[in-house]
Amino acid sequence: MSDSSRILNLAVIPGDGIGPEVVAQGLKVLGAVLPPDVKLETTEYDFGAQRYHATGETLTDADVEALKRHDAILLGAIGDPSVPSGVLERGFLLKLRFLFDHHVNLRPSKLLPGVATPLKGQPEIDFIVVREGTEGPYTGNGGSIRTGTPHEVATEVSVNTAFGVERVVRDAFARAQARPRKKLTLVHKNNVLAYAGHLWTNVFNKVAKEFPEVTTDYIHVDAATIYLVTDPGRFDVIVTDNLFGDIITDLAAAVSGGIGVAASGNINPGREFPSMFEPVHGSAPDIAGQGKADPTATVLSVALLLRHLGYEPEAARIEAAVSADLAERGQSVRTTEQIGDALAVRVAG
């Protein structure tokens, strides 16, 4: 980053469950990887279940204004069984994705040497999913009538716009263009969801003309889940809708080492608003506070954060450190902190 001030002003949201433990290690590695002339400023925010129980708030207007002043946001995990399903998800996570226009939901899947996969024969897996983050069935459009009666009708409306689809498709093409294999697969269900499917397919084919070097491919979402377990090596970059992306990235994480190592970025590519980076795993309340959580996914999310802000060498250093650590980890059982320490040593070294 050639910013003259060289200040990295980060919002930190430890959140619930194992969130605080893994975020602490993410920050440790971040501190170790940054060059001495970069000043790291962090502000911690208390969003999550505790604050919700104490105040009834998930994310206020004042919170949003405060968050806007940061370069980026690092999130641990939000969610607790004591809060009804959906309250924190919609009141915090999705709210931020929409308010900060995080339309590129970036989720890399790479099976690193030494990492266990549920698949036979240790296949080569190295692809990224560009999931749309602000449209589709996630818009909250819908409703119900005669609710709770035998005559209830409940609807959910998937909203898709040419504007919203084109920007994320274009982002995915650019990412595919920058990778050695230069291949982009559209995942949708255009044989059934005809209106949204045609929009996605038409926009995809239109933008493809601007990227003649990129090989393109289309797969229905149901078939994509088959390929993810039988031939994941066929994927390089995938672009898909918000809901399909939600589903296939959990599966992708599972086959490429599990959610213990899966990172994600909720990205506003134009930087009009801060982007948010978080491990794909949840708050895992059952193992919280025991030092058992693997902070690797959070550390890899820090790498995505650095890359987004222009700190490419530092991002690459973190990724190399994680690769080396996983390759040597073997069967050893280490605490959250020990893994964080080991990674901090590697990135500094």
Next chain:
Amino acid sequence: MSDSSRILNLAVIPGDGIGPEVVAQGLKVLGAVLPPDVKLETTEYDFGAQRYHATGETLTDADVEALKRHDAILLGAIGDPSVPSGVLERGFLLKLRFLFDHHVNLRPSKLLPGVATPLKGQPEIDFIVVREGTEGPYTGNGGSIRTGTPHEVATEVSVNTAFGVERVVRDAFARAQARPRKKLTLVHKNNVLAYAGHLWTNVFNKVAKEFPEVTTDYIHVDAATIYLVTDPGRFDVIVTDNLFGDIITDLAAAVSGGIGVAASGNINPGREFPSMFEPVHGSAPDIAGQGKADPTATVLSVALLLRHLGYEPEAARIEAAVSADLAERGQSVRTTEQIGDALAVRVAG
């Protein structure tokens, strides 16, 4: 079946690609398994790509009336790359599911001995998915405005009714109750799709009270894909929405031996209309006419058909024959016909 006439009056739709080859073997096994006093009457229908190209028709009103007169329908596969995506799917397959009210889309997953799975360590897999077949995002509700312009908005509406959800949830509870483990898992995404999610969850919890012996469970669809590859043994019966069911049953087929052995039934449990049984695989035009297609999925679909019509011993005999055949199959490469012959011999024996 204690029907005095003992006639089984079947509509047969060979369809496209490998459809005719696998259906021929399905009928051969059906003929071999039926007791001598049951008269099998079959009427073949020419639905599919060829007829569409010749006449522009997918399924006429007269076709529907003709199909209604049968006890059940056996389908090979419909679909060809020469027909635009969605035309045959919506114009034939989905149209029949809706017209004949096939609200229980039944898809068993069982990893049989001797069958290869992409998962490590040959896990125990034996569950069934009860997928809703007539609602959700499959209703064709939706539309687009400013189509083809940079200002296009395309919507898809998922329609869910208490009536539609309750009948399929009740069917799934009854199936769970009849199985040794008696466990039913609801798969949805109720933290995001709040309106449909609440309807499904409330109905599920209400019906659960009538089945106190059935253990219940809820999993988000994204997490369900993780469990399907890391712990598929946790599932006994799954009930889910039309689209989620479409996605997870392809994955379930992949982990439990592939679509070569995955059967399905589009069932109208009250038999107001004929139910339709078909292999989960498609028409596979690349291997059509070469005798390479595995007819096992079609033969297992015939078993589901027989069970639906009350021929339980015959259904069980087919399933036992398939198990035995797969266990002994080893690496041997047999033609479509050889596999059909072997199964016909086994069920007759």
